Amino acid sequence: MTTARHRFRGPAAAPYEDPSLPVAERVEDLLGRMTLEEKAGLMFQTIAMMGPDGALLDDPEDPATSGMGPTVRQMVDDLNMTHFNLLGGAAPAQIAAWHNRIQEIALGTRLGIPITLSTDPRHHFTDNPGTAAMATGFSQFPETCGLAAVGDEKLVREFADLARREYLAVGIRLALHPQIDLATEPRWSRINGTFGEDGELTGRMVAAYIRGFQGDELGTESVATMTKHFPGGGPQKDGEDPHFPNGREQVYPGDNFEYHLAPFRKALEAGTSQMMPYYGMPVDTDMEPVGFGFNKGVVTGLLREELGFDGIVCTDWGLICDAPIMGEVHVARAWGVEHLGESERVQKVIEAGCDQFGGEDVPELVVGLVRAGKVAEERIDESVRRLLREKFVLGLFDEPFVDVDATAALVGTPEGLEAGRIAQSRSxxxxxxxxxxxxxxxxxxxxxxxxxxxxxxxxxxxxxxxxxxxxxxxxxxxxxxxxxxxxxxxxxxxxxxxxxxxxxxxxxxxxxxxxxxxxxxxxxxxxxxxxxxxxxxxxxxxxxxxxxxxxxxxxxxxxxxxxxxxxxxxxxxxxxxxxQRSDVPSDGQDAVFEFGHGLSY
Known part of the structure; x- marks a missing residue:
């Protein structure tokens, strides 16, 4: 039987390995031991693929890894990376086994910093490699639009708590959700991942969702939430999505920016651990016309200073480098700063106030900026403190492994499957x-x-x-x-x-x-x-x-x-x-059915 193994090594361990010490003290001790290269590696999170039956895709010469970039082992050993976004589905026990294998690699490095494994939603029906994975072995619920249709905060919290327990069982400790953009532009492709068009309803839903995943405060039984996409995706010009160049512009013809921001205030009140800015580039506003991940006025001015958020800010995936996606080369979503080189884009993201780069594996660019005197190492330390703090609070240093043999009794249980079935009907x-x-x-x-x-x-x-x-x-x-x-x-x-x-x-x-x-x-x-x-x-x-x-x-x-x-x-x-104005809810004339319509018997 595979059992959880403790990270703490006893009296001879370094202070950062001692669970009896305060988290702040452990963070500072570990930070003081890190090289610049190790710090830079912590600031990158990218996609990781698992092999058949939970095997490591570990050989860069293996045809299965062709076009995927460095393997997980290379990213851990050579690039000092310890955050990965699991792509694709597998049986829960296979995910758990794979998770333990990559933790073994990480714990064998000089400082033994454990992996934080993240995922897009896995408990619904959507199967889009860019946004969500269809439930495979996990309990299956309606999309979050369906949870909003029921409008029951108790149901949302129960769903999130169930998803939390299933994530914990396989080693996933960071949810790259909830998505709380408002569906005010009917053509937008990502509406099914939202709670709909209404700001007040979305605010209630997201508070329950975050508390279901994190608890009333983040701790060792929590799954951290990365709420997205700050300060509110949804009002995309012509409904096109900014994953792609034709959808890069975000518009506010109804002057309704605050309406889209309101649910994020509720997420902050609920204690979300992380935030993700969207790709969108605001146009015809008083904001700098660059993608939100590059936008200092939005990330530092609004989120950090005005709203008081001191958690982790991670960019959306792929802002820096052109990259192959599913056999096609896609340009970096560097909207508004396409003219900048990769190093300059990294600098602008850091100066904007972000802590981590999603979908990238180029920590050498951060190292180069510090060595060249363009970014102070003290600024890097600010982000690394936040990233380390979350790992310690989640208990990853002390309990990095999961019990593979226990997954069958914890994931996709008859009770969980029935709860999902009932929620589907209710919605x-x-x-x-x-x-x-x-x-x-x-x-x-x-x-x-x-x-x-x-x-x-x-x-x-x-x-x-x-x-x-x-x-x-x-x-x-x-x-x-x-x-x-x-x-x-x-x-x-x-x-x-x-x-x-x-x-x-x-x-x-x-x-x-x-x-x-x-x-x-x-x-x-x-x-x-x-x-x-x-x-x-x-x-x-x-x-x-x-x-x-x-x-x-x-x-x-x-x-x-x-x-x-x-x-x-x-x-x-x-x-x-x-x-219709893209940023205004229920802006249609003579609708077939209005928001909130629904009969029963």
Whole structure:
């Protein structure tokens, strides 16, 4: 059986290894022992991949590591890095085993500084290598938009606490979330990771979320949260995402900057340990027109000085160097400072007030700046203190390993899976439920003859009688997804942007089905879809934010009642979307459904 092993080495250990000493004293002792190169390494966090079955991808000549840059061992041993963002999925026990292997490497270095392992969300349905990993072995809940649709702070805290326990079991100690941008630009591709468009609702949700992950204060049983994207992504010009050059501009035509900042005030009150500025470059404002990670007025002036945040500020991924992503070379997101060289970009980020570079592995640039007298080592020490402090507070120096054999009893438990299933059902939003002579269309009676599209027939067969054609059915059940424009490039294809309206051919097909048989339409609202014709033609209309077939059918057949309320307005047309001010919530005219709409039974 793999058991947790203690880092503390006994009476002969250095003071920083002694858990009986105050954290501040341990930090200063370790800081005083570090070389400049070791300090610089601490300021970088990048993606790490694991091999099959939790193996290390440890050979730079291995074809599996081609194009990935240095291996984890090289980054630890040669670059002094100790923060990694796990990319990709695996069974929880495999993640735990891999985590222990990289901890062994780190603890074998001169100072034995343990690894902090981070991740994007892993408890939902989204599978986008740039933003989230679909739940694999973990409990599965609706996206955070779905949690917002339920609007229950107790549910959010319970979800976050469950996710915390599952992260702890596999060694993940830093959540690269919550994402609390406000979904005021309906076309933006990252809406499904938000709590919707409403600032007050998002503020309540994020406070519960952070306390579920961190507790009332950060400690040895916490998972630290990196709240993003300060000071509020969401109002992106034309709804394009600043992962890509065509989406670099962030706009405030409604002069609504403070509205987007408000949820971050709540995150600070809840004690978030870290903050991530967004890629976006504000234009036509009094702010410097550079990406927020480079923006001293925003990071130091607003976040540090005005709001009093003394935690870790980590940039979003890939601000400094052009880099290959999934076989494609993507330019650095150095929006507004594209003309600067890599070293100058690093200097500007440090001067802005950031502590760590996400998605980069070039600590030699920090070393070079200090050696050249362009950045004072005392400024580097400020960031290193914050980074070390969190490792000590989380208890990583004292308990760096996890029990691999215990993961099965701690992750993806029957209780956790059932909690996720119930939350999926609760988040279903009933938008329309037509009246018939026999009463409302929903809930359906058990055994109803149903024709299904987008629903697994074997699952539906446990609720109704599945038939092969609409003509044989009493009711059709159809699952749809919010439309989007196809974008070039494999990586960009994961970011669904552009149109929110169905094309003519697909819309005609759906409406033809609605004309043949009473049709219950379910639509996955990863963004606010334009569906006026479907709303008119359907017999019943529901929305989900990440729900498997079973939890949806539980609602449609009355085994559970829908509780969801729309976390954003659903516009009537793309023309209306294009007229809206990107930073203003519910700015559409004559919406099909307003924010907060939701029926029940």
């Amino acid at each position: 279903i939003t009933l938008l329309k439920n037509a009246e018939t002579p026999a009463g409302p269309v929903l809930p359906l009676a058990e055994g109803t003859r149903v024709y299904v599209e987008g629903v697994a027939a074997d699952v539906a067969d446990g609720y109704g009688t599945v038939v092969a054609t609409p003509e044989e059915a009493d009711v059709a059940i159809v699952r749809l997804r919010t439309p989007y424009d196809e974008r070039p490039g494999f990586f960009q294809s994961f970011f669904h942007s552009g149109t929110l309206a169905f094309g003519d051919a697909e819309l005609a097909r759906i409406l033809d089905l609605c004309a043949k048989v009473p049709t219950v339409v379910d639509i996955y609202l990863e963004r606010p879809a334009v569906i006026p014709e479907i709303a008119d033609g359907s017999a019943a209309l529901v929305a989900n934010y990440g729900a498997a077939d079973g939890p949806l059918l539980d609602v449609l057949f009355g085994r559970r009642a829908p509780e969801g309320k729309l976390p954003f307005q659903l516009p009537r047309s793309m023309a209306d979307v294009e007229r």
